[in-house]
Structure formats: C-alpha cells, structure tokens
Amino acid sequence: MDKIYKALIFDKKARITFIDGTCAVNQAIKMHKLSPTAAAALGRALIAGAYIATNLKGKRSSFTLIIKGGGPIGNIVVAGGSGNKIRGFVANPYVDMPLKDNGKLDVGGAVGKNGFLTVIKDYGLKKPYNGSCELVSGEIAEDFAMYLLKSEGIKSAVSLGVKLDKNGAAAAGGLIVEALPGIDENMLVILEDVMRNFTEISNLMTQKSAEQILDYYFGHLNYQKLAEEELVLECNCSKERIENIIKGxxxxxxxxxxxxxxxxxxxxxxxxxxxxxxxxxVDKIWEMS
Ligand SMILES: [Zn+2]
Known part of the structure; x- marks a missing residue:
C-alpha cells in the first residue's frame, strides 16, 4: 500500500512530505511496458504528482502536470485529483538510454531540458490555476523544486527516486522539505545537511521503512507528525469520457x-x-449530441 507521510519539524518552521509510491510506479511500469529510463522518468513525475494531489484544496479538485523537455522520451503527463489519486503516461514508453558514466539511468537525457514543467490545477472555479517554469536539468526533482519556488513561492528541497530491479521498481518515492515562515539560517544549514542523505532516496527505501527513515533523520528535530494518507494509481476513464474524445x-x-x-x-x-x-x-454518439 502506497502512503504519504506529512510532518512538521523545527517547531513548525519546516514541513516534510515523504511519499512511498512503489506500488503506483510498479503498476505504471506494467501498464505501459516502460523501459528502465522511462520507468524512472514517469516514476519520478508520478511522485511529484502525488505531492501536488495531497496539497490540493477542495474535494473535487484536479491537477495536470506536464513535463516537456524536447528529449527522446517525449512529453510526460501526470494527472490526478483530491483523495491522492494519480495517473500518468509518457509519450514514448519504450525509449531507453545508455547508462550515465556513474552507472545511473539517464533521465535528464531522456526527458531533455529545453522546455517547461507546467502544472494546471482545477478547483472547479471559472479559471484553472496555471503555473510553469523552465526546466533546469530534466532530472525532474530539481525541475520540480524550481517550479515550486518560481510558481508557488515555496522554498524547498526535493528528492525523487525510482530504484529498479528485475521485477520492476524495488522502491519509488520522494521527500519534499519546505521552509515555512520563521525558519532561520541555522535550521537551513541543518536541513541541507540532512538532505545529503536523500540523494538516493529509493536506495534508502529498500533498506528502511518510511517510519524508520523519518524517525532516523528527523526524529531529533522537534518532529511533529501531521498525517498519514493513502496514495493510489487509478484512472478515471470511462465510455462517456472516451465519447467526448471521439466528438473532439x-x-x-x-x-x-x-x-x-x-x-x-x-x-x-x-x-x-x-x-x-x-x-x-459512433452513429449513436452523433445522434445524441
Ligand atoms: Zn484510463
């Protein structure tokens, strides 16, 4: 079962969101027959989408996250809504890249960095919220942190990761730490230091449970648990929705x-x-419209 853990640290001067999206990413790998690089890219984007979903206001809100970097993998699209339901796809799921010199999957090379990360949030009001920022590296975590800063004014550190093995994703998750009003220089230095442990978050997740990770790295920082929520990969397609596409x-x-x-x-x-x-x-679709 995938989960989202939320907590405050430093006497409410920073907020942590820890996301375990291993099941969701495994489902996506099977559903779309993703290559390893595409699995890492869409997996990271799905985790970023989970963060957007859990922070949506209102019960019937929805979002779409689009990463368009001009790379061989094509556009990545993640959508979802309140209740932490997410879904996503990548334009070219079979495209794979040679490993980087350090042995890591080349997500940045596959996604490209000549383009934008865009988030559309629909609260059911007249006009959806629309925010966008230029990509930094195409590696997604840095790009998402830049989006949060530029479009939402959130100063954060973002770590996203997918660890693959022969069966799919051994672990997939993310950690987003946000600075809240009143944070001081000393706390930022401590946070920077803690975040160094999360450069390979999915590796860490194969060794420790979410609770153990949070306790070990944040337990001594005046840790205050806020919530533990479920996360699911779920599509909302239906005959009616597809009929609208046909009309289109x-x-x-x-x-x-x-x-x-x-x-x-x-x-x-x-x-x-x-x-x-x-x-x-099809005749009937046009008879009815
Ligand atoms: Zn569907």
Whole structure:
C-alpha cells in the first residue's frame, strides 16, 4: 500500500512530505511496458504528482502536470485529483538510454531540458490555476523544486527516486522539505545537511521503512507528525469520457477511421485500456449530441 507521510519539524518552521509510491510506479511500469529510463522518468513525475494531489484544496479538485523537455522520451503527463489519486503516461514508453558514466539511468537525457514543467490545477472555479517554469536539468526533482519556488513561492528541497530491479521498481518515492515562515539560517544549514542523505532516496527505501527513515533523520528535530494518507494509481476513464474524445475528433475523421479499419478503436493514454466502437455506436454518439 502506497502512503504519504506529512510532518512538521523545527517547531513548525519546516514541513516534510515523504511519499512511498512503489506500488503506483510498479503498476505504471506494467501498464505501459516502460523501459528502465522511462520507468524512472514517469516514476519520478508520478511522485511529484502525488505531492501536488495531497496539497490540493477542495474535494473535487484536479491537477495536470506536464513535463516537456524536447528529449527522446517525449512529453510526460501526470494527472490526478483530491483523495491522492494519480495517473500518468509518457509519450514514448519504450525509449531507453545508455547508462550515465556513474552507472545511473539517464533521465535528464531522456526527458531533455529545453522546455517547461507546467502544472494546471482545477478547483472547479471559472479559471484553472496555471503555473510553469523552465526546466533546469530534466532530472525532474530539481525541475520540480524550481517550479515550486518560481510558481508557488515555496522554498524547498526535493528528492525523487525510482530504484529498479528485475521485477520492476524495488522502491519509488520522494521527500519534499519546505521552509515555512520563521525558519532561520541555522535550521537551513541543518536541513541541507540532512538532505545529503536523500540523494538516493529509493536506495534508502529498500533498506528502511518510511517510519524508520523519518524517525532516523528527523526524529531529533522537534518532529511533529501531521498525517498519514493513502496514495493510489487509478484512472478515471470511462465510455462517456472516451465519447467526448471521439466528438473532439470530429465526424469526418471518426468515419474515415471506420471506413479504413471497420471500427474505431481508442486507447486511454493514461491506462492503456482499449475502447472499441462499431459504426452503429459512433452513429449513436452523433445522434445524441
Ligand atoms: Zn484510463
């Protein structure tokens, strides 16, 4: 079961969010048949998405996170909503990259850094919130920290990681530490020091439980537990939603495809579920609209 742990430290002058998204990332790997580099890239983005989801205000809010770096993997899209439900896909899931000289997966090379990280949050109001920042490295953690600073004014340290083994993800998670008002120089120095332990967060997660990690690294810093929430990878596609996509295609395009292939097949990008429509069913979609 995936979980999100929230806590305060330093007498409420910093906030910690620790995310264990191992199950979600494993599901995504299977669902999209991700290459190792794509698994690391989408995995990190899903964990960043979990952080956005858990901080959404309102019960019916939703978000979309788009990372567009111009690299061979193409765009990464993560979406979700209140209740910590996340889903995501990458444009080219089979693209893989040679390992970097240090033996690490080359996520930055696959994602690229000529582009933007964009977050759209929909609170059900007239206009969705839209924030964007230029990518720093395409490695996602640094890019997300920059987004939080530039678009939301949150000074943070972000660590995101996916550790793969032959079965998929052995661990996938993230730690986001935010500075809150009143934090002083001394506390920032201590935090910087603690964060050095999290450069390989997913490795750490294969050795210790979330509780052990939090206790070991933050227990002595006036640690105050806030919440423990569940996190799930779940798609929200349905026949109705796909019918809207068909309407978006337009009548001509839809019937052209049916003429060529005898049917209209649409795959949900987020979960790879196939939706197949016969000509009669497509006729009905236009009769009803
Ligand atoms: Zn779906």
């Amino acid at each position: 295609l337009g009548k001509e395009e839809a019937y052209d495809i049916i003429k060529e292939t005898g049917k209209l097949e649409i795959d949900c990008q987020f979960c790879s579920q196939k939706y197949v429509y016969t000509k009669e069913e």
